[in-house]
Amino acid sequence: MITTYEEALNFIHGRTKFKKSPSLNRMRAFMERLDNPQGNIAMIHVAGTNGKGSTVAFLRELLIAQGLNVGTYTSPFIVKFNERISLNGQMIDDTALLHLVNVVKPVVDRMDIELADFEGGPTEFEIITAMMFVYFGSINPVDIVVVETGLGGKYDSTNIIDPIISVITTIGLDHMKILGNTIEKIAQQKAGIIKRNRPIVVGRVTDGVFSVINNEAKLKNSPIFRLGVDFNAKSEGTKSSWEEILTYTSNKMNIKQLSVPLLGEFQDENAATAIATFEKVAEIQGWAISPKSIRQGISETRWPGRFEKVNDEPLVILDGAHNSAAVDRITQLLKTHFQDKEITIIFAVLADKQGKQMLEKLAAVPHVRVILTQFSGPRLVSKIDDFNVNKFDNVSIQESWKEALVQSVGEMSSVDLLLVTGSLYFISEVRSYFVSE
Structure with a gap:
């Protein structure tokens, strides 16, 4: 028992x-x-x-x-x-x-x-x-x-x-x-x-x-x-x-x-x-x-973690896009709905996903900077060493997603956008810092 x-x-x-x-x-x-x-x-x-x-x-x-x-x-x-x-x-x-x-x-x-x-x-x-x-x-x-x-x-x-x-x-x-x-x-x-x-x-x-x-x-x-x-x-x-x-x-x-x-x-x-x-x-x-x-x-439909707005100023969005096709949808949404904003993306992904392709697509969004990080997922998480970030001018590395979050918010203006994405497991960790249920 x-x-x-x-x-x-x-x-x-x-x-x-x-x-x-x-x-x-x-x-x-x-x-x-x-x-x-x-x-x-x-x-x-x-x-x-x-x-x-x-x-x-x-x-x-x-x-x-x-x-x-x-x-x-x-x-x-x-x-x-x-x-x-x-x-x-x-x-x-x-x-x-x-x-x-x-x-x-x-x-x-x-x-x-x-x-x-x-x-x-x-x-x-x-x-x-x-x-x-x-x-x-x-x-x-x-x-x-x-x-x-x-x-x-x-x-x-x-x-x-x-x-x-x-x-x-x-x-x-x-x-x-x-x-x-x-x-x-x-x-x-x-x-x-x-x-x-x-x-x-x-x-x-x-x-x-x-x-x-x-x-x-x-x-x-x-x-x-x-x-x-x-x-x-x-x-x-x-x-x-x-x-x-x-x-x-x-x-x-x-x-x-x-x-x-x-x-x-x-x-x-x-x-x-x-x-x-x-x-x-x-x-x-x-x-x-x-x-x-x-x-x-x-x-009346609500579905947490799917392009979910959790803060207004700056605008903070969580999305569990976890594969290349899902990132395609998110990048299109950013280009059509938020083209007037400076965008910061905090990105972490599971090791069995298409992480490199996903990163390339996110980094190609206009007016964007990407911070590659890690989280403590229940499955094997991609390490930042797995990525060649040197080929990107707008991608940086931060081992702690919490530090990446604090750093990003501190550098953003009230009208900018912060997107946290790459895995539903990742945004589940991050979401507790914004939403109490």
Whole structure:
């Protein structure tokens, strides 16, 4: 019996992260020993390289505005571990998490013994996923759960479910050592969440990537709905109050002047992908929905760490862009919305990411200086020695991100912009200095 919250986290984080052979067999066996609580849950399954977290957040608020009790499963966390399992946007409390650990731990212990001659018992992510299934399937039933994949799709621990609908937001080059070194191989992994006779909604992807997804959908007899074809997002500019304005259209709806409280045209696309998914789920479930409730859901969406403003003078923004494609979106946003500002970027990245490419793209933004630093992440963090900063005129090094922060703010004027980016784990550390929750 684990008796404290700290012991519970130590148990979870002390598990192995990956196994050599990708398979869902261990996860299925794990859930069978827990009486398959996932079979009791209505779910929406969301995968993607970028945008899946924001899409989950939009979906959550759309479903809440419909009057439903909504669970979400996301990763990583920004404020506290518990937020990975949330009910109506509120993380589970420490007591609930401790109870869940004590429910799954005896099963984990038995599987460690049974599978000792193979690859051992459940991984960290499998355990957290099982806890979520137990919570929403047995302990605290809800109307619907929006489940975000952890990594990839085909062999992700969440992929034992039979969801109402699946969603793929975007696909780019990330986790290449695990998912494959081409965009098509990664697309094949993401397309693994498509289920037979269940619809799939697809966000902004290239034609080549869509072809991979479409082929899988045809094999599974899964109706497919694509952004730019079956539904559309038209960005209408921004408001001074940190909002994008969106017009959403589908074959059944035309909603103008939607207020999207997450900045960036890519968030308009994420919002539209969420609305299209909500439309399809409502059709399947027989719900009556209205433009009014959709407006409410989108306008009330909050998602920490995604181009999040945490200070006004100077303007301080946190964004968890953690791969090259995400940095492309951020740099475009800086060029179009903040071209009149002097920009300082504090950048730190995990070692398994495209750090050098990301740095080059950030350094190419006009009126920018970049400070390369480090943080104490749960995974291997890129060291500043890994980068050749001598080729940049506007990149410097500061080993301590805290010193970089103090130095930057001290040198900036009240109208300048400071962006902290490179990793969700990094901005999670930094955010506590600006936001108390």
